[in-house]
Amino acid sequence: MINYIIQRILAAIPVMGFVALFVFLMLRLTPGDPAAIIAGDTATPEQLERIRDALGLNDPLHVQFITWIGNLLQGDFGTSVISGKPVIELIEARMEPTISLALTTITLSVLIAVPLGVIAAWKHGTLIDRFVMLLSVLGFSIPVFVIGYLMISFFAMQLGWFPVQGFRPIGDGLGEFLHRIALPTFTLTLLYIALIARITRTSMLEILGDDYIRTARAKGLPEARVLTRHALRNCSVPIITVIGIGFALIISGVVVTESVFNLPGLGRLTVDAVLARDYPVIQAVILLASLIYVVVNLLIDIAYVLLDPRIRYS
Amino acid sequence: MSDLLLNIENLRIALDGDPDKQVVKGLNLSIRPGQTTCLVGESGSGKSLTALATMGLLPKVLQPIDGSIKIKGEELLTASQGRLRTLRATAMSMIFQEPMTALNPVARVGQQIEEVLEFHSDMSQGQRKKRALEMMEAVHLPDVEKMYRSFPHQLSGGQRQRIMIAMALIMRPQLLIADEPTTALDVTTQAQILSLIRELREDQGTAVLFITHDMGVVSEIADDVTVLKLGEVMETQPVEQLLRHPKTDYTRDLLRAVPSHVPRPPSPAASDEVVLETRNLNKVYGGAGLIRKGREVRAAQDVSLTLTHGRTLGIVGESGSGKSTVARCIMRLIDPTSGQIMVGDEDIAQMKQKELKERRKKFQIVFQDPMRSLNPRREIGESIIEGPLNFGVPHKQAMERARELLELVGLPGSAVDRFPHQFSGGQRQRIAIARALAMDPDILVADEAVSALDVSVQAQVLELLAELQKKFGLGILFITHDLGVAAQICDEVMVMQKGQVVEYGPAGEVLGNPQQDYTKALIAAAPGRHWDFANFRPFSEAPGAQAAHSS
Numbered sequence: 110m111i112n113y114i115i116q117r118i119l120a121a122i123p124v125m126g127f128v129a130l131f132v133f134l135m136l137r138l139t140p141g142d143p144a145a146i147i148a149g150d151t152a153t154p155e156q157l158e159r160i161r162d163a164l165g166l167n168d169p170l171h172v173q174f175i176t177w178i179g180n181l182l183q184g185d186f187g188t189s190v191i192s193g194k195p196v197i198e199l200i201e202a203r204m205e206p207t208i209s210l211a212l213t214t215i216t217l218s219v220l221i222a223v224p225l226g227v228i229a230a231w232k233h234g235t236l237i238d239r240f241v242m243l244l245s246v247l248g249f250s251i252p253v254f255v256i257g258y259l260m261i262s263f264f265a266m267q268l269g270w271f272p273v274q275g276f277r278p279i280g281d282g283l284g285e286f287l288h289r290i291a292l293p294t295f296t297l298t299l300l301y302i303a304l305i306a307r308i309t310r311t312s313m314l315e316i317l318g319d320d321y322i323r324t325a326r327a328k329g330l331p332e333a334r335v336l337t338r339h340a341l342r343n344c345s346v347p348i349i350t351v352i353g354i355g356f357a358l359i360i361s362g363v364v365v366t367e368s369v370f371n372l373p374g375l376g377r378l379t380v381d382a383v384l385a386r387d388y389p390v391i392q393a394v395i396l397l398a399s400l401i402y403v404v405v406n407l408l409i410d411i412a413y414v415l416l417d418p419r420i421r422y423s
Numbered sequence: 424m425s426d427l428l429l430n431i432e433n434l435r436i437a438l439d440g441d442p443d444k445q446v447v448k449g450l451n452l453s454i455r456p457g458q459t460t461c462l463v464g465e466s467g468s469g470k471s472l473t474a475l476a477t478m479g480l481l482p483k484v485l486q487p488i489d490g491s492i493k494i495k496g497e498e499l500l501t502a503s504q505g506r507l508r509t510l511r512a513t514a515m516s517m518i519f520q521e522p523m524t525a526l527n528p529v530a531r532v533g534q535q536i537e538e539v540l541e542f543h544s545d546m547s548q549g550q551r552k553k554r555a556l557e558m559m560e561a562v563h564l565p566d567v568e569k570m571y572r573s574f575p576h577q578l579s580g581g582q583r584q585r586i587m588i589a590m591a592l593i594m595r596p597q598l599l600i601a602d603e604p605t606t607a608l609d610v611t612t613q614a615q616i617l618s619l620i621r622e623l624r625e626d627q628g629t630a631v632l633f634i635t636h637d638m639g640v641v642s643e644i645a646d647d648v649t650v651l652k653l654g655e656v657m658e659t660q661p662v663e664q665l666l667r668h669p670k671t672d673y674t675r676d677l678l679r680a681v682p683s684h685v686p687r688p689p690s691p692a693a694s695d696e697v698v699l700e701t702r703n704l705n706k707v708y709g710g711a712g713l714i715r716k717g718r719e720v721r722a723a724q725d726v727s728l729t730l731t732h733g734r735t736l737g738i739v740g741e742s743g744s745g746k747s748t749v750a751r752c753i754m755r756l757i758d759p760t761s762g763q764i765m766v767g768d769e770d771i772a773q774m775k776q777k778e779l780k781e782r783r784k785k786f787q788i789v790f791q792d793p794m795r796s797l798n799p800r801r802e803i804g805e806s807i808i809e810g811p812l813n814f815g816v817p818h819k820q821a822m823e824r825a826r827e828l829l830e831l832v833g834l835p836g837s838a839v840d841r842f843p844h845q846f847s848g849g850q851r852q853r854i855a856i857a858r859a860l861a862m863d864p865d866i867l868v869a870d871e872a873v874s875a876l877d878v879s880v881q882a883q884v885l886e887l888l889a890e891l892q893k894k895f896g897l898g899i900l901f902i903t904h905d906l907g908v909a910a911q912i913c914d915e916v917m918v919m920q921k922g923q924v925v926e927y928g929p930a931g932e933v934l935g936n937p938q939q940d941y942t943k944a945l946i947a948a949a950p951g952r953h954w955d956f957a958n959f960r961p962f963s964e965a966p967g968a969q970a971a972h973s974s
Contacts (some may be wrong), residue, residue: 320524327478328539328590329511338538339527417529418574 114411121403128399129181132392133174142166181396187389189382196393199378206276207374209286210366211359213294218301219352225302226309227336230317241306248303257296257369264292274371293370297363301355308351312344319343345416353409361398427493428597428630429454429477429515434490436472436481436654442488447472448654449490452632454647456597459624459631461641461662463677464651465877466848470634473651474600476500477632478517479507494598512539516591520603522583526575532583533559533571536590543594558589561626562619580742581612588619595627602634609741609904614948617644636877638681639907639951642666650674667959680882681956682907684949686930689914690734690892697765698865698898699730699753699786704762704772706748706922722748724922726762730866733892735899737913737930739906739945745922746902750870753900754788755779766866784814787859791871793851797843797858803829804839807858814862821861828857832887849880853887860891870902885912906949910934918942 144160145152152160161167165176180187186196229241265273271292279286316322317340325339364376375394382390413420431452438444447469454460462470475481477492479499492499494514499507511517519525527535533555540551552571559567562585575583584604591599601620605613621644624631633644641648645662650673658670669675706723723745730736738746752759755771764772766785774782787810790796797806807828808821816824826836832853834846843851852872859867869888873881889912892899903909909916909930916933918926918941926939937943946952955962 320519320521321527323480324519324525324587324590325527326480327511327517328542329508329513330538330542331508334538334542338530342529343527419528419576 110414113414114407117407117410121407124403125396125400129178129396130174132395133177136388136392137170137173177392186393189387189390191382191385191387191390196389199390200375200393200397203373203375203378205278206367206372207360207363207376209276209279209290210293210297210363210372210374211356213287213290214297214301214359215352215356217294218298218305218355221298222302222305223309223341223348226306227313227341229306229310230313231332231336233314233317238310241310245303245307248299248301251299253296253300253363253365254369256299257293257366260292260296261369264295274369276370276372276374293366293372296369297359297366304355305348305351308347309344312347313340316340316343342416346413349412349416350409353405353412357402357405360401426455427453428456428458428495429632430491430493431473431477432491432493434473434476434492435488436469436476436485437488439484440486440488445488446485446654447476450651450654450656452649452656452659454598454630454632456630457624457628458646459633459644460647460649461645462632462634462649462651463636463638463641465636465677465879467653468651469654470651471602474517474602474632474634477600478511478515479504480517509543512543512591512596513594514596515598515600516594516596517600517602518584518587518591518604520606522580522587522607523575525587526583528575531572531574532578532586533573536586536593539590539593554593555589558593559586561592561623562586562589564589579612580608581615584608584612584616585619588616588623592623592627592629595629597628597630598632599624599629600632600634603636604633605640606635606637610906610945610948610950611741613640613950617950620644637950638666638678638878638956639949639954642951642954642956650677666954666956669959675959676879678956678959680878681951682878682882682885682905682911683955683957684907684910684934684946684952685955686910686913686934689929689931690889694732694896696732697729698732698767699900700728700763700765701749701753702727702763702765704749704752704764705760706745706752706757707760721922723752723759724924726917726919726924728917728927730898730900732865732898733896734914735892735901735912737901737903737909737916738919739903739909739916740919741904741945743921744919746904746919747870748922749919750788750868750900750902753866754786754868756788784810784862785864786866786868787862787864788868788870789852789855789859789872792875793848793855794843794875796855797851799843802840802842803846803854806843807839807854807861810858810862824861825857828860829854831860831891832857833883847880849876849884852876852880852884856884856887856891860895863895864897866898866900868900868902871904872901873908874903874905881908888912906934906946918945 144157144164144166148157148160165173168176184197188195189199192199225241229238232238261273265271272289275289277285277289322335322339325335360375364380366372367374367376378390379394382394431450434447434450435445436447438446450469450473452460452462452473462473464470472481472485476487477499479502481487487500490500494510502510526532533552536555536558537551540546540554546554556567556571559570564570564582564585570578578586605616608616617640620631623629635641641662647659648662648665649659650657650671652673657673658665660670665674666678669678704723704726705721708720708722709718726749728736738749740746748757751757753764759772762772763770766782769782771779771782797803804822804825807825808818811821811824812818822839825839829838830836834850834853843854846854873884876884885908888899891897901909901912913930915928916930917924918933918939920941925941926933926937933942934946937946953961953963955965958965
């Protein structure tokens with residue numbers, strides 16, 4: 110197991126290398142000169158040249174790449190072209206809202222969606238099942254911003270239960286934190302409930318027809334035990350996969366939700382950076398997103414081994 | 424009638440509760456304590472449904488609409504779910520056909536046994552574990568402490584069935600329902616499980632409702648036998664009485680269809696033309712590996728065989744013997760590691776797939792499960808002509824031939840536009856045979872081609888194969904685990920074990936007078952080998968048996 114994890118981490122290095130190369134080339138090959146953006150409209154050609162030199166843009170591509178990678182490895186992600194702050198600081202400042210939103214959303218979704226999916230499969234074909242399916246169709250098809258504005262209009266403006274927007278770090282008190290993050294969480298949760306409930310229902314339906322479920326019933330076990338210990342455990346692999354990927358998706362940026370609720374998260378950092386052609390920030394954010402995917406996938410694979418003894422990696 | 428343990432009266436089970444769609448039609452059955460009753464029937468006879476109804480485990484679409492099932496006088500059909508749960512495991516329990524799938528793959532087997540105690544006793548955790556280990560020893564599992572922590576996939580089929588039995592009997596129920604518990608097992612394992620069930624019945628006084636389609640098994644284990652056909656009881660008799668004096672034609676036909684273990688005389692060699700020959704065929708799995716050499720599995724070792732025009736060579740063996748590996752190598756569905764496969768005068772062992780394509784016409788295969796080997800979304804005519812179309816035969820002409828072939832295998836030619844699910848298992852296997860014949864092969868490989876079929880259907884398909892062989896001079900390579908079937912169809916027999924050829928020769932010699940211990944053990948394990956079912960008597964009473972013994 111330890112060997113497997115080490116192997117997987119080693120295998121992630123070339124993946125990250127390719128991503129880095131891809132990000133680097135993509136940004137160099139798109140039209141637009143960062144130096145011109147920094148220098149502004151009134152810059153003289155000499156000034157531009159000086160800035161290019163300072164940024165290393167006059168070096169050959171491979172030298173630029175190696176310098177960039179070397180800096181990355183030392184934890185230097187460069188400096189924002191726009192704000193002049195180190196990129197790493199910008200990202201750090203935006204991490205907390207995004208990670209908070211991801212954790213609350215995934216936790217709430219799992220707590221609601223897994224039981225819903227299990228019950229829908231168990232009561233297959235009944236009203237409960239149809240209700241869950243309807244809910245998941247709605248969750249998939251209503252755009253997030255519509256849900257977001259509806260939530261704000263109803264819960265924040267009419268009822269006044271929640272603030273309209275903004276974020277408070279958890280350090281300011283759990284109550285205040287939850288109060289602020291509740292509406293964005295509810296907004297995103299609907300989509301994730303749809304996703305997870307559907308996967309749970311489908312896998313449960315398949316598993317409930319398996320022979321060992323009949324065996325469990327023949328043993329005289331209560332239905333709750335049959336459903337959880339015997340059926341749900343056997344569906345855990347697809348469910349964990351969806352949860353993991355869902356989590357990674359939120360972390361790498363839920364632009365719309367962050368914008369609607371004015372959360373200072375990574376998604377908005379990315380959009381702002383793209384609009385301003387803030388190359389160092391864009392590069393760092395893309396790298397971070399791919400790193401998150403690699404790590405989440407690794408965690409998912411480790412979870413497989415723990416959940417299903419038949420899966421063994423060497 | 425208080426001495427009856429299980430009493431089923433006038434049980435009727437219907438699809439969607441509709442009295443016009445009855446699948447079990449007024450079944451009566453009773454079992455006294457400690458008695459073994461066999462419920463015999465072919466697929467669709469309702470034998471499993473009767474068992475599931477007793478356990479209260481019928482699928483929702485099937486409901487009992489009439490009758491009564493009483494255990495120790497207590498009515499089960501009207502019992503609450505809670506009461507049924509209590510009775511399961513304590514008064515009655517059940518084991519199933521597929522030990523491979525009947526256990527939860529992600530839970531340790533020890534815990535799965537213990538779970539029964541958790542809900543049906545107030546033992547402490549320590550006591551439960553102790554009891555589970557005792558029970559595992561009682562079913563003769565080795566190294567129980569280690570096995571307790573194992574997962575199902577780490578155990579063999581026989582071991583898993585022992586776990587199932589331990590689980591079923593741990594609360595000492597008075598009734599064990601066994602639904603084809605040995606059908607999926609090898610003969611030697613089957614013999615062990617049958618003797619285990621007999622032993623536990625003696626020790627614990629458990630009555631057994633044993634469901635099977637196999638008359639051989641019946642002759643080994645039953646006290647009483649009830650024969651079912653399409654949901655109706657044909658007859659109920661003590662076993663010896665039933666085997667000697669069946670009352671109904673149906674039972675007589677069923678007994679006659681049991682393949683005898685006495686080899687048939689070899690068919691006269693039409694010619695000496697060798698259609699298929701393998702020389703030192705080897706298939707090794709694993710062994711590769713980038714860093715470390717993996718474990719090698721020698722699935723087939725130095726297999727040399729010869730198949731002549733119009734003859735049948737049987738390869739018999741248990742699971743893991745390598746018999747299917749040989750078949751797949753010959754078909755080049757997998758690539759042999761070394762050795763030669765001569766089809767006619769060409770070696771196809773290492774031939775590239777492109778070159779092979781032309782030659783594939785010559786050898787065709789029929790698989791075990793006709794439900795899964797025919798594309799369910801395709802009309803059977805399209806499936807049959809797919810091969811000829813690939814070789815450039817015009818669609819119309821190929822379809823014409825498909826109709827002829829269907830009639831040849833005993834189906835109406837007009838059936839070409841039907842789908843596989845519209846046929847029975849036996850009919851589907853006929854279609855699969857027609858598909859193979861569409862290529863006009865010299866060699867037909869039949870990989871357990873009759874194993875999934877009911878005995879009466881099995882007998883018909885074997886007959887069909889023999890007929891087609893005569894007509895087309897096919898060389899048939901017949902892979903089977905069933906010695907009775909092998910005795911009925913093979914001219915030569917090769918016995919394989921763990922990838923090696925144990926014995927190879929004329930069927931009469933190998934099956935009638937085996938030289939190797941393994942072959943002898945296989946034959947000894949075959950259930951019902953003492954009975955001459957077709958003649959309603961034990962072999963020992965056959966005319967000339969005394970003489971044969973004294974000589």
